[in-house]
Amino acid sequence: MCIVNFRKFAAAFAVAALGTTAAMAVTPDELRQKGSVTIGVQMDQFPWGFIDEAGQNDGYDIEVAKLIAADLGVTPAFFRITGQNRIPSLTTEQVDFLVPSMTVTEERAKVIQYALPYSSNDITVWARKDAEITGNEQLGDFVIGVNRGSAFEPILTAAAPAGTEIRGYDDDATTVQALLSGQVDAIVGSKTYGTVIQSTGRGDGFEAKYKVADNIQAMAVRKGDQEMLEYLNDFVTRHDAELDALYKKWIGSDRADLPVELPGVDFTGKAAN
Structure with missing residues (x-):
């Protein structure tokens, strides 16, 4: 007691x-x-x-x-x-x-x-439309922003070539703002960053380049x-x-068919019992 x-x-x-x-x-x-x-x-x-x-x-x-x-x-x-x-x-x-x-x-x-x-x-790369980024191997040619402490950060670190300049930001809003203000060339994060970018009236200058990973x-x-x-x-x-x-x-899209099992994750809470 x-x-x-x-x-x-x-x-x-x-x-x-x-x-x-x-x-x-x-x-x-x-x-x-x-x-x-x-x-x-x-x-x-x-x-x-x-x-x-x-x-x-x-x-x-x-x-x-x-x-x-x-x-x-x-x-x-x-x-x-x-x-x-x-x-x-x-x-x-x-x-x-x-x-x-x-x-x-x-x-x-x-x-x-x-x-x-x-x-x-979906974890997505967003960048200026004129930035030629079609795959992970090209990330090293650019300065990439990411929400530090998010799941996006380790995925970006693993995907980007060694030596890629990665800048971390406190949250999603400042990460998107870093792209819009030219602090970084591209950002890695939510597929819905596009909605945020469109809401600023500057959507014509940026686009989703490719999906990095499922989320x-x-x-x-x-x-x-x-x-x-x-x-x-x-x-x-x-x-x-x-x-x-x-x-x-x-x-703005249909919800995906979601898994009920994932490797290393117990959704029942009973695996340790």
């Missing part, structure tokens, strides 16, 4: 040291009893999650998060996540779970628990939050039609 209490105290102290309040509810029933849920979402990645002109959260992931909250019968609160803080925000209990436009990777699956995939987003995305809970995981897996299955419609609305 003393050990358990010490661990709880240590966890609470760690969260307090970060200046946050722990989100202690970890099961659907506890969330219903509390009447609210804190969800980690992007707020600077149009059209996945962003702040609209009225100052409200909007986008594909936001609508998915609202759909989950409605399904639970609770009020949603949104916590801003970035490529750097989204996993710590979950593991330090600042959020109850993530709806993050986050790539499923084997390495991340060692730290967090992925639910069944709900989305996908399967999933929500995430903490390791051991088995009831929350099983609820989200059930949610993804039950709301297939709604997720299709929201993806079509925001991303």
